[in-house]
Amino acid sequence: xxxxxxxxxxxxxxxxxxxxxxxxxxxxxxxxxxxxxxxxxxxxxxxxxxxxxxxxxxxxxxxxxxxxxxxxxxxxxxxxxxxxxxxxxxxxxxxxxxxxxxxxxxxxxxxxxxxxxxxxxxxxxxxxxxxxxxxxxxxxxxxxxxxxxxxxxxxxxxxxxxxxxxxxxxxxxxxxxxxxxxxxxxxxxxxxxxxxxxxxxxxxxxxxxxxxxxxxxxxxxxxxxxxxxxxxxxxxxxxxxxxxxxxxxxxxxxxxxxxxxxxxxxxxxxxxxxxxxxxxxxxxxxxxxxxxxxxxxxxxxxxxxxxxxxxxxxxx
Numbered sequence: 001x002x003x004x005x006x007x008x009x010x011x012x013x014x015x016x017x018x019x020x021x022x023x024x025x026x027x028x029x030x031x032x033x034x035x036x037x038x039x040x041x042x043x044x045x046x047x048x049x050x051x052x053x054x055x056x057x058x059x060x061x062x063x064x065x066x067x068x069x070x071x072x073x074x075x076x077x078x079x080x081x082x083x084x085x086x087x088x089x090x091x092x093x094x095x096x097x098x099x100x101x102x103x104x105x106x107x108x109x110x111x112x113x114x115x116x117x118x119x120x121x122x123x124x125x126x127x128x129x130x131x132x133x134x135x136x137x138x139x140x141x142x143x144x145x146x147x148x149x150x151x152x153x154x155x156x157x158x159x160x161x162x163x164x165x166x167x168x169x170x171x172x173x174x175x176x177x178x179x180x181x182x183x184x185x186x187x188x189x190x191x192x193x194x195x196x197x198x199x200x201x202x203x204x205x206x207x208x209x210x211x212x213x214x215x216x217x218x219x220x221x222x223x224x225x226x227x228x229x230x231x232x233x234x235x236x237x238x239x240x241x242x243x244x245x246x247x248x249x250x251x252x253x254x255x256x257x258x259x260x261x262x263x264x265x266x267x268x269x270x271x272x273x274x275x276x277x278x279x280x281x282x283x284x285x286x287x288x289x290x291x292x293x294x295x296x297x298x299x300x301x302x303x304x305x306x307x308x309x310x311x312x313x314x315x316x
Contacts, residue, residue: 005061006311007069007107009048010114010302012261013037013089013141013184014214016044018051019303020059025125029058030303037090044090045100052105066107068314070306071097072117074142079159082111089141089184110310114138114302116162118295119146120153121305122257126296135253137164137244137274138260138295139236140215142182145243147251153309164243177243181236183218183262187211193228201228215265222266233266237273244274245281248290259295268294 005028010017012035019030031054033047048071056063075087082098084090097111119128119136128134134148145164147154154161165178179185190210194202205228221229244256256278258271275292295301 004067005059005065006067006307007052007055008072008117008303008305008307008310009052009069010072010117010299010306011035011044011048011074011090012114012302013074016047016051017299017303018048018055019300019307020055020061021304021307025304025308027300028061029055030300031055031058035090041090041092041095042100045097049100049102063104063106068108068110068310069105070117070308070310071109071111072114072302072306073111074114074144076160076163077111077113079155082109084111108310108314110313112306112309113144113146113160113162115144116146116153116155117305117309118144118259118297118301119148119162119257119305120309121297121301121303122259122295123148123305124308125304126301127257127293128255131255133252133254134257135244135247135251135255136162136257136259136295137240138301139181139183139240139258139262140260141184143178143240143243143260145247147253149251164240164247167243167246169239169242177239180239183213183215186232186236187213187218190228190232193232197228215261218262219265219267233270234273236262237270238277241274241277242281244292245278248278248282248286252286254290256290256292257295258292259297259301261299263294264298 004023006021008019016033020028031051033051076085084092084095115138118138122128132151136146143165145162147162167177187210194205222233271294
C-alpha cells in the first residue's frame with residue numbers, strides 16, 4: 001500500500017516551517033522554528049528535525065506512514081543531491097545535509113531551492129493552478145525566482161535557473177536586484193540613508209535600528225507614509241519590476257506570481273506596483289493577456305510545494 005502522508009519543510013532566512021499533508025493534500029499539521037543561522041549549519045538542521053518531529057507528534061503519524069519529504073533551502077543545490085552549494089543568507093557553502101538526517105527519517109528526502117518550491121506550490125495548489133508557463137518571484141529575506149515551463153519545473157543546464165535576485169540591474173557597479181529589494185539588504189540601506197538624512201529625519205529614527213526590522217515593521221512604516229521606508233519600498237518595486245520585465249521579454253510566461261514575506265506584509269498594492277512598472281520595461285504586447293497575481297498560499301507556499309514535489313517525484 002502506498003504511504004498516505006507527505007512532508008514539506010521550508011528553510012528560510014529567519015524561520016523554518018514544516019507541514020504534513022495527507023494524500024489528498026489536506027494540511028494535517030504544521031510547525032515553526034526560528035532559523036538562528038548564526039549558530040551554524042548543524043544547529044539549523046537540528047531545528048529542522050525538531051520541526052518535523054513536532055508535526056509527526058501532533059498528527060500522531062509514524063515514520064512508516066510518510067511517503068517522502070521535500071526540503072526547500074534558500075540557495076543553490078547541487079542537482080540530484082543533498083548538497084547545498086551556496087546559500088548566501090545562511091552563510092552555507094558546499095554543505096552536505098544527508099549526514100545530518102536522523103535515523104528515524106526512514107522516508108526519502110529531496111532537496112530543492114526554496115523559491116522553486118514556492119512556485120511549484122502556487123502552481124499545484126495556489127494562484128497558478130492550470131497554467132503551463134509560470135514565473136514565481138518571492139521577496140523575503142532575499143529575492144528568488146522559480147519557473148514552470150511547458151508544465152514542468154525548470155532547472156536549467158546547471159540546475160540554478162530562475163535566480164532573479166541575482167540579475168544585475170546596475171551594470172556599472174554590478175548591483176544585483178536582491179541588493180535593492182531583499183529585506184535584509186533593504187534594511188541595511190535604510191540605516192545608511194537615515195545616517196545621511198536631515199536632522200529631523202534622524203530624530204524620528206533615534207533609538208530604532210531598521211536593520212533588525214521584520215517585514216511587518218517595514219509594512220507599518222510604509223503604511224504611515226514614512227519617507228525613508230516609502231522610498232525604499234518603491235525602489236524595491238522598481239528593481240523587481242526590472243527583473244520581471246526582463247523575464248517576460250525573454251521567456252514569455254503566462255502568469256507571474258509575486259509572493260514572499262515582504263510581499264505578504266505589504267499587501268496587494270506591492271505586486272500591483274511591480275506589474276505597473278514591469279509593463280514599461282516589457283516589449284510592446286509582451287504582457288498582453290499575461291496575468292500578475294499575488295501568491296495565494298502565503299507562508300505555506302514553500303512547504304506545500306516541497307511536499308507536492310516530493311509526492312510527484314517519489315510516486316513518479
